[in-house]
Amino acid sequence: MCGITGYKNFSNRDDLAQSLKNATKSLVKRGPDNNATFSQKSVGLGHTRLSILDTSSKANQPMTDKSGRYTLVFNGEIYNYRELAETLAVELVTTSDTEVLLYLLIQDGEACLKNLNGFFAFAFYDSEEETILIARDRMGIKPLNYYHHDDFFVFGSEMKALFNYPISKEIDPHALYWYLRLTYLPDDLSMISGVKKLLPGHFMRVSNTGVDVQHYWHIEDPILFNGNYDDAKSQTVKLLEQSVERRMISDVPLGSFLSGGTDSSAVVSMASKFDSNLHTFSIGYKDHSFFDETNYAELVAKTFNTNHTTFSLTNDDLLNCLESVLAYIDEPFADSSAIPTYILSSHVSKHIKVALSGDGADELFGGYYKHLAFQRSSEKTIANHLIRLSAPMLKHLPTSRSSKAGNLIRRLAKFADIMEMKPFEKYWHLASFNLKADHYLLNPPEKNTIESFKLKFESPDEKFELNDFLDIDLQMVLPGDMLTKVDLMSMANSLEVRVPFLDKEMVNFARSLPPHYKIDKNKRKTVLQDAFEHILPKELHHRSKKGFEVPMLSWMRNELNASLNEVLFDEEYLEEQQIFNTSQVMKLKKKLFSQNPEDVHTTIWSLYVFQKWYKNHLE
Structure with a gap:
């Protein structure tokens, strides 16, 4: 896990080399173990290293091959690097995945991307061709921002790196609208006009003739699962076990987050098979007992005999870290769960350098209330009829996420709203936190601009069902919100977080399952919960999802x-x-x-x- 940045000079600018040094230093929390820059001809590359595999100086970056022609800066991990190394006709001098990736790119170019199992953002420079190949992993676990100007091209793991280059800093009103509506920036949008995010599953080639962006993987219709429900349960456990095993490779201390929910508990149940002294960590809330799930986490830890640590927080603990969180965020991001994520990462990083997490399961298997609401909204039931009739009254009752009763009324009112909507419009209603975002802007974007953005995600089929809903979450919510939160808050504390549910085999499998395997009546993540029913403590099965609401x-x-x-x-x-x-x-x-x-x-x-x-x- 690291930070990367760099530039391509299209003119004779003489300020980019110093900008590169400053940009690299700005990413030091992503990689406090080493930082260095490389400059040659029209290209500069910078890297900050968090040493995980082969902690020797030989594995430092930027890494140049034996010929001196090719140089790589790489953020992430390639879990199948040992198998891929066997395809190389070169003698390696390190035991790092960085060197394997370097020579794979020399040997196969962008064709190797489809074979990588891991998470990554990297830049690969060919000095003879004067080109940079930049790529991002399939799910967008690792970030990559870029800015293309007539005179230069720059990129970086975080916006703070780009701020060190001579870029224009003007607000993008379209991005601001979606930020206010969703609380995060979706797709390739950035708050700064001209800055873009390289989309997940995409690569770009930067040369003297310009910038060309293509995809090597994208959301498409999956091959449908041909087994029965019991087969699906068995496959869920098998794939998660394999994924966790891949993610246990490390030359530094490794552990796991453990919230006490199904997702992180399932990860821990698998990880404990490969580490008899697995370290697990959870946070509890002294001042918010309703959201405190540490008793479940401790039950799981006891079941799998992990070395467990609970960090108990007060309201003051949350408030005291607020400025640190806001200071590190270099682009507006208003998911308030970033606050406890920051605190957990801060505590955990004092014990280990790599943590597993259960992120991604909700988006793959339908774990949110919005997924349940969508699935049930088209049912012709007595309950739905009664909610539809009570819709006018619900609009006049007090609603709030901050109380149990108010939150229930809020959900019912939102559910009543979507009943008369077309399925695709239901998605945007359920995904939005503020449907009147334009009211707060002096110059809101045109309605057709907003609608055009939404249509980027519309299914080509007339039928829009739960799996289509989940696919948009995979493209929008996951990289824009959940993974951004984890990356920013863990990297602010120099901690690497790995997400087993987002292994490419698990993603392909989950997308192949029919909707009723994911949501059945009032039960969310059905196949996942049932798959681990006899593995996890019975107290976890069918219990309600609490999450954590910052007060x-x-x-x-x-x-x-x-x-x-x-x-x-x-x-x-x-x-x-x-x-x-x-x-x-x-x-x-x-x-x-x-x-x-x-x-x-x-x-x-x-x-x-x-x-x-x-x-x-x-x-």
Whole structure:
């Protein structure tokens, strides 16, 4: 796990070499063990290293081959590198996957991408052709940002690297709209105009003639699973075991996150087979007992005899790390679960350098309430009929994520809304946190621009079902939100996180399963839960998913109120800034302290995070 950056000079600019050094230093938390740069002709490459495989200096990067022609900077891990090494006709001098990847690229070029099992973002330079081949893994586990100007091309693992190059820093209004609507930036959108994200499963070739982007893998119709339900359960366990085994390779201490939910518990059950002294970690919440699942985590740890550590947090612990989280975020990101993820990573990194996690299972197997809502919304049941009839009343009841009753009313109201919608529109309604994002913008994007973006994800088939819904999550929510959160918050603490559920074999298998294997009546992730029913403690089976809700509404009314008034609710500053609709933003302040705040804190948090980012990076 590392940080990479670099440039291609199309003119005779003399400022890019120094920019490269600064950009590389900005990524030091991604790789504190070593950092170095490489410059030759029109190209510069930078790398910061978190040593995981072959920790010797021989495996440092940028890594150049024996001929001196080719150089590689690489972020990630290739789990099948030993098997791939056997296809090479060269004597290797390290035991690293970096060297194997270098010579695979020399031997096969981009054709080798389809054979890689792992997560990665890399840049491969051919000095004779003066080209850079840049690629990103299939699921977008590792990030890659780039900016193409007439004079130069630059790239980096994080936006903070790009800020060190002479790029223009103008807000993209279309990206801002989707950020406010979703709380994260989807697809290839970036908050800075001209900056793009290389999409998962894509590669690009940068040469003197320009930039060419292509895909080597993309979402397409899978080969349908031809077994029965019991076969699917057996295959789920088998594939996860194989995936976890691949991800146990490490020359440094390795462990696993353990929340006590099915996903991380399943990972731990498999990992314990390969490490009799597996270290596991969970966080508990002293001030929020409803969300504290450490008793389940400790039960799993006891069952599989892991070396378990629980970090018990208070409300003050969450608040105290807030500035550190916002300081590291170099592009607006308003998923508040980043806060506990940061704290967990901070604690865990003091014990190990590599952690396994259960991320990705929800998007593959249908683990969210929105998946259940979508699946049930078209059913002709008495319950649905009653909800439809009560829709007008639900709109007038107080709703909030911050209380059990308010959250139930919120879900029912949203469910009632989607009943009359076409299936594809249901997705955007359920995926959105703020359906009126345009109200808060001074110059919102045109409606046809918004609709054109949505149509990028529409299934070519007229029938839009649960698997189509999950496919959009794989393309949008997973890389834009979940994986971005884990990458940013773990890398801020120099910790590598591996995600076994996103092994390419597991992804292909999960996508091949019929919808009713994933959601059955009120049960989500059905096949996954049933597959591990007799492996995990019985107390975990069929229990409700809690997750963790940061007490944002309470914070905004109390501890964060002064900061909100300074950073967001300053009418004079908003008018000078000329980005937001001042009157609409100020209405949020009144709503915050009303009897029925609804989900106002979600919108306020998105705006607050943006303003903090704006002040940190653009002013």
